[in-house]
Amino acid sequence: MRFLVFCLVALGALWMAWAQDARVGELLPREATFENPSGRLTVLNADGPVATKGHPFFEPVGTNGRACVTCHQPANAMSVSGDAIRERWRASGGKDPIFAAIDGSNNPSLPQDQEASHSLLLKRGLFRIALQWPPARNAEPEFTIEVVSDPTGVNRDPRWGLTGVAHAVSVFRRPRPVANLKYVLEPDSTPFNVKLGVLLDKDPETGLPVSMNMMADARAGTLKIQAEDAYRTHLEGKKGLTPGELAQITAFEKQVYVAQTWDRGAKELTGGDGPGALGPANLLKEQAGVLNSPAKPVFLSFAAWQKDTEFRQSVARGNDIFLNRQFWVKNVGHINSIGLGNPAKRSCAVCHNAVMSGMDRAPGWVDLGTTNYPTWTEPDVASTTAELPVFKVTCRAEAKPHPFLGRVIYTSDPGRALITGKCADIGAITMGQFRGLAARAPYFVNGSAKTLMELVDYYDRRFDMRLTGQEKQDLVNFLGVL
Amino acid sequence: MRILLAGLLAVSPVWPQMAGSHRAFVVCPEIRDTKTSPCWLAEYSGETYFLGIQGGVAEDFYPPQLEHQVLVEGEVVAGPRVCGGIPLKPVKVSVMQEIDASCHTMLPAQDGIEAPPRVRVAPDSWVKTEGPGLSTLYFDFDNDFLSLHASGALIQAVAYFKKSGAARIEVAGYRGATLLSSGATLTEKAGLARVRAEKVAETLVGLGVPRAAVSVQAVDNPVPAKGAGDAWNRRVVVSVK
Numbered sequence: 001m002r003f004l005v006f007c008l009v010a011l012g013a014l015w016m017a018w019a020q021d022a023r024v025g026e027l028l029p030r031e032a033t034f035e036n037p038s039g040r041l042t043v044l045n046a047d048g049p050v051a052t053k054g055h056p057f058f059e060p061v062g063t064n065g066r067a068c069v070t071c072h073q074p075a076n077a078m079s080v081s082g083d084a085i086r087e088r089w090r091a092s093g094g095k096d097p098i099f100a101a102i103d104g105s106n107n108p109s110l111p112q113d114q115e116a117s118h119s120l121l122l123k124r125g126l127f128r129i130a131l132q133w134p135p136a137r138n139a140e141p142e143f144t145i146e147v148v149s150d151p152t153g154v155n156r157d158p159r160w161g162l163t164g165v166a167h168a169v170s171v172f173r174r175p176r177p178v179a180n181l182k183y184v185l186e187p188d189s190t191p192f193n194v195k196l197g198v199l200l201d202k203d204p205e206t207g208l209p210v211s212m213n214m215m216a217d218a219r220a221g222t223l224k225i226q227a228e229d230a231y232r233t234h235l236e237g238k239k240g241l242t243p244g245e246l247a248q249i250t251a252f253e254k255q256v257y258v259a260q261t262w263d264r265g266a267k268e269l270t271g272g273d274g275p276g277a278l279g280p281a282n283l284l285k286e287q288a289g290v291l292n293s294p295a296k297p298v299f300l301s302f303a304a305w306q307k308d309t310e311f312r313q314s315v316a317r318g319n320d321i322f323l324n325r326q327f328w329v330k331n332v333g334h335i336n337s338i339g340l341g342n343p344a345k346r347s348c349a350v351c352h353n354a355v356m357s358g359m360d361r362a363p364g365w366v367d368l369g370t371t372n373y374p375t376w377t378e379p380d381v382a383s384t385t386a387e388l389p390v391f392k393v394t395c396r397a398e399a400k401p402h403p404f405l406g407r408v409i410y411t412s413d414p415g416r417a418l419i420t421g422k423c424a425d426i427g428a429i430t431m432g433q434f435r436g437l438a439a440r441a442p443y444f445v446n447g448s449a450k451t452l453m454e455l456v457d458y459y460d461r462r463f464d465m466r467l468t469g470q471e472k473q474d475l476v477n478f479l480g481v482l
Numbered sequence: 483m484r485i486l487l488a489g490l491l492a493v494s495p496v497w498p499q500m501a502g503s504h505r506a507f508v509v510c511p512e513i514r515d516t517k518t519s520p521c522w523l524a525e526y527s528g529e530t531y532f533l534g535i536q537g538g539v540a541e542d543f544y545p546p547q548l549e550h551q552v553l554v555e556g557e558v559v560a561g562p563r564v565c566g567g568i569p570l571k572p573v574k575v576s577v578m579q580e581i582d583a584s585c586h587t588m589l590p591a592q593d594g595i596e597a598p599p600r601v602r603v604a605p606d607s608w609v610k611t612e613g614p615g616l617s618t619l620y621f622d623f624d625n626d627f628l629s630l631h632a633s634g635a636l637i638q639a640v641a642y643f644k645k646s647g648a649a650r651i652e653v654a655g656y657r658g659a660t661l662l663s664s665g666a667t668l669t670e671k672a673g674l675a676r677v678r679a680e681k682v683a684e685t686l687v688g689l690g691v692p693r694a695a696v697s698v699q700a701v702d703n704p705v706p707a708k709g710a711g712d713a714w715n716r717r718v719v720v721s722v723k
Contacts, residue, residue: 195539343513345515403547
């Protein structure tokens with residue numbers, strides 16, 4: 001068995017090396033397992049092996065040498081880790097297409113052969129997302145936006161900046177895993193966004209509501225729209241994807257599942273009478289669209305591990321803290337402002353309530369505080385170590401202000417507000433899924449948490465959770481096996 | 483001695499002569515932790531009022547928010563205090579839009595002060611349905627937010643429109659004013675009646691009603707404030723015909 005796992009890992013690593021360079025022509029097997037710092041992740045192709053040669057997800061179909069797989073690597077839970085990015089810089093001398101000037105650098109106007117010009121990608125795994133301002137959907141936004149600090153120079157750049165030719169706000173974000181998407185795409189059971197009292201966006205082709213949970217700012221509602229957007233921006237495609245290419249890309253994305261399957265501490269994560277949520281086969285098997293309940297908790301039951309090895313007991317305790325430990329959730333836009341009260345004495349699972357994914361069943365963009373002053377993850381604005389841009393956002397007098405930050409807000413990423421133009425959305429970022437976390441550090445939309453412990457530390461500080469060192473470690477161990 | 487007095491006040495009943503009297507005031511809300519659910523309270527004119535307990539969006543009571551003042555409109559209920567406060571029922575709580583950093587009172591759990599058991603009640607604060615084709619949606623002060631209950635009522639209205647073969651849906655929006663217990667009057671912002679009505683109309687269209695079948699009327703003169711019942715003037719009436 002160990003030999004078999006070793007072979008799969010070796011094969012997977014070999015395949016990955018090819019895929020990274022977009023030199024495709026191999027078969028991505030039905031199950032491929034990859035090493036990561038915590039253990040092993042398995043990629044499961046539910047529809048069987050995928051021939052990557054000629055496949056538009058794996059081929060550089062744009063103009064800059066990138067393919068979708070460039071930033072959605074099987075070994076990294078279909079996202080891309082900071083370690084993998086740094087390794088690619090070393091291996092390619094910065095020539096890998098992932099470092100394309102358009103968004104793989106801090107600013108396309110900088111000299112692209114220098115490491116410093118790609119520091120946000122290399123340090124934090126962040127890609128530049130340039131969003132037109134004012135947004136196309138809302139020509140009269142509720143706020144004005146000024147660039148306060150621009151470490152990369154891109155937001156004041158005469159070509160790429162806010163007042164430049166592009167008329168764009170550039171923010172820097174982590175890529176999301178393109179896997180387990182039935183859990184991401186399943187819309188809430190009502191056609192409404194129950195948090196905001198408005199209708200969900202619709203799929204323009206089917207007219208049916210979409211989940212609005214796929215992207216950090218929910219700007220694309222369907223895989224097809226996202227693929228077309230990524231083709232034009234990240235891949236710098238010009239001629240457009242054909243219907244056949246779009247169909248191939250979205251079909252692949254819908255059938256791929258990822259999760260950890262082996263952990264250095266917990267060992268085998270699947271099989272036997274272990275937790276029923278672990279491993280990609282269980283993600284394939286379970287139904288999407290299920291809300292957390294006592295009968296079906298978010299990550300099902302870890303009871304079998306409560307009397308197991310010390311590490312597995314720690315994981316089970318972490319799951320228990322996630323589900324049941326109550327603390328005061330305070331000043332979170334689109335959580336405390338939607339009829340739950342501010343503060344609300346709740347547990348993690350009240351917001352991370354979707355079974356198997358840990359996302360929100362309702363559209364999950366919330367202002368947790370990671371990108372907005374004073375709870376943001378960044379050093380002081382004035383600090384010379386600041387890496388991200390800072391914007392001053394001023395809400396118009398007649399607009400509804402941000403519920404907990406008022407009318408003047410300093411932010412490193414206005415999030416959903418860059419799409420809607422609404423003050424209430426400033427800093428609101430869609431929560432991501434919890435699966436394959438061990439394979440895709442760093443965390444948070446801005447890559448500010450290098451480790452799961454740093455992620456847990458942020459929550460502990462943000463909500464004064466008063467977790468003990470052991471409890472933090474329990475949460476880290478729990479998150480790491482997902 | 484102070485503790486004793488506080489304890490006595492916390493459990494003293496509400497006198498029958500107070501029952502049914504209307505209260506309307508704008509204050510900072512307070513939250514009290516308990517062994518079970520946190521309670522939301524408001525102090526006004528030397529008295530503490532119980533507003534409700536923490537719940538979810540499926541409940542009738544949507545709690546206040548610290549960092550904001552709250553408009554409380556309700557009727558005093560006779561009987562024992564709840565969570566240390568005089569209960570108001572029905573009670574409508576509207577979060578004031580602007581931030582007030584002085585609203586930050588969190589009270590610790592205290593022996594003898596307990597939250598009432600959770601009881602699921604009809605969402606009377608949000609919607610009143612009179613037959614399958616007539617619904618009235620209620621709104622918080624200066625707000626056009628459609629609660630889960632209001633959106634549910636619109637889904638039902640559209641289902642009835644389609645099933646019954648009705649020709650049209652009439653939407654009428656109103657704005658209100660509130661006579662506060664202090665004697666002052668709060669009036670909702672101008673134009674809100676139309677904002678509410680058009681939001682409801684757009685939602686009906688989004689749910690599948692032909693645009694041509696939806697008519698919109700806005701009554702932007704605020705209904706005169708008189709105290710009790712003012713909260714129910716902030717409304718949109720949806721009639722399937």
